[in-house]
Amino acid sequence: MTAREDIIWSALPLPAFILDAENRIVEINPAAEQFVNTSIRTLKGAQVWERLAIDALLPDAFAHVRANHAEIVINDVDVSAPRRPPIQCNIQIAPLKEAEGTLLLLISPREIADRLGRAQSSKSAAKAAIGMAEMLAHEIKNPLAGITGAAQLLSMGLEGGDLELTDLIVAESRRIVKLLEQVEQFGNLRAPERRAVNLHDLLERARRSASVGFAAKLHIVEDYDPSLPPTYADGDQLVQVFLNLLKNAAEACDRAQRGGTIRLRTFYDQSIRRRRADGTGLPVPLQVEITDDGPGLPAEIAGDIFEPFVSGRENGTGLGLALVSKIISEHDGLIAVESAPGRTTFRISLPLAPKQTEDD
Ligand SMILES: Nc1ncnc2c1ncn2[C@@H]1O[C@H](COP(=O)(O)OP(=O)(O)OP(=O)(O)O)[C@@H](O)[C@H]1O
Ligand SMILES: [Mg+2]
Numbered sequence: 001m002t003a004r005e006d007i008i009w010s011a012l013p014l015p016a017f018i019l020d021a022e023n024r025i026v027e028i029n030p031a032a033e034q035f036v037n038t039s040i041r042t043l044k045g046a047q048v049w050e051r052l053a054i055d056a057l058l059p060d061a062f063a064h065v066r067a068n069h070a071e072i073v074i075n076d077v078d079v080s081a082p083r084r085p086p087i088q089c090n091i092q093i094a095p096l097k098e099a100e101g102t103l104l105l106l107i108s109p110r111e112i113a114d115r116l117g118r119a120q121s122s123k124s125a126a127k128a129a130i131g132m133a134e135m136l137a138h139e140i141k142n143p144l145a146g147i148t149g150a151a152q153l154l155s156m157g158l159e160g161g162d163l164e165l166t167d168l169i170v171a172e173s174r175r176i177v178k179l180l181e182q183v184e185q186f187g188n189l190r191a192p193e194r195r196a197v198n199l200h201d202l203l204e205r206a207r208r209s210a211s212v213g214f215a216a217k218l219h220i221v222e223d224y225d226p227s228l229p230p231t232y233a234d235g236d237q238l239v240q241v242f243l244n245l246l247k248n249a250a251e252a253c254d255r256a257q258r259g260g261t262i263r264l265r266t267f268y269d270q271s272i273r274r275r276r277a278d279g280t281g282l283p284v285p286l287q288v289e290i291t292d293d294g295p296g297l298p299a300e301i302a303g304d305i306f307e308p309f310v311s312g313r314e315n316g317t318g319l320g321l322a323l324v325s326k327i328i329s330e331h332d333g334l335i336a337v338e339s340a341p342g343r344t345t346f347r348i349s350l351p352l353a354p355k356q357t358e359d360d
Helices: 003-011 030-036 058-068 110-115 119-155 160-187 199-211 235-256 299-304 320-330
Strands: 016-019 025-028 071-080 087-095 103-109 195-197 219-223 231-233 261-268 273-275 281-283 286-292 334-340 343-350
Touching (some): 058 103, 058 334, 071 320, 087 299, 119 160, 160 320, 195 199, 195 235, 199 235, 199 286, 231 235, 231 343, 235 286, 235 320, 235 343
Antiparallel strands (some): 071 087, 071 334, 087 103, 195 231, 261 286
16 A cells, blocks of 8 residues: 555544455454454454354355456445444445455444444434425425416417526426425335235336336346245335336436346345344345446445435436335345446345235
8 A cells, every 4th residue: 555545544434344355354444443343463364254244145245346346335234243233334345456356345334434423424414304305395396386387377478588488497397396206205105015025016017117218218138037936015115116226227328328228137045134123134035136237336426325315417316216225124125236337236135925925
């Protein structure tokens, strides 16, 4: 490391590990020493799994990052170190250029971020902003309807440049209404009404609606495991999840005028679990992947895309993925993303329907 990199590395408040191609610890920063409660001297050369237990899709995540040279972000997973209870974190795994197979593992624990008053404060600020926005949304929609109506009346006697201006008022007002509706929807999300549902039926509903609308120009490929058992979910809410992901994929491909194929894949993976509040592991073996061949996540926001109001698009609200993450978490599921130019995959992991509900 250069002197400057060294300063940044030491000052970084989030635990960071550099791993070699065999997942041995090469370097850790002071925040990580504190996190695992051990000094770098005793950690160098140790297998990272001896020091950290991460409760998610990790077994193959590392291999993926190495094989595809693409960064992965996994949200809301439990990470535990020796002699401490598991805590909720977001993790980022990125390939490093210095040597083949070298990885950076960055952990953003909610707790530490909280103590440092960083991510958490922006999170609770975002929450407060949503509460406020919901209230305002309601108040703004009425006068806005008045403005739109008045502009439409005015436009009747107008032509040319003046008509263009009233049209602009109408169009922009409509855009504000849409945005307000999205904010309201985010705040009003009802508790899921869960029953045994077939994921392929829901994917098919989302695919059909996407391909007559925003994804009309895209090629959608299906790669389903037909033996996939039902999950336990609110069908309408999951269709919303798939639609939001398909929409983002379509917008990414469109924006970059690059690619235009979306792959929907389902499969079963027994090994993936989510930790519940009582500490037991809940298997989430049903996997749905949505992959596009667009330009990939913008690097500046890659670690924050699931937060509300984080958007990389000019007219984006930044609520699409926040809603996805909220719905999946209320379904006891997991969501992860893996992204590189030409290949971005969102993976959702869901639990099985309890046996007695399958006849619903
Ligand atoms: N498949 C993807 N490929 C590339 N970038 C993506 C993809 N999905 C999401 N993103 C990035 O993540 C950002 C956040 O997505 P999110 O759906 O939360 O908000 P949005 O699409 O900007 O706005 P909204 O969905 O509320 O209209 C997007 O603006 C985009 O920059
Ligand atoms: Mg979106």
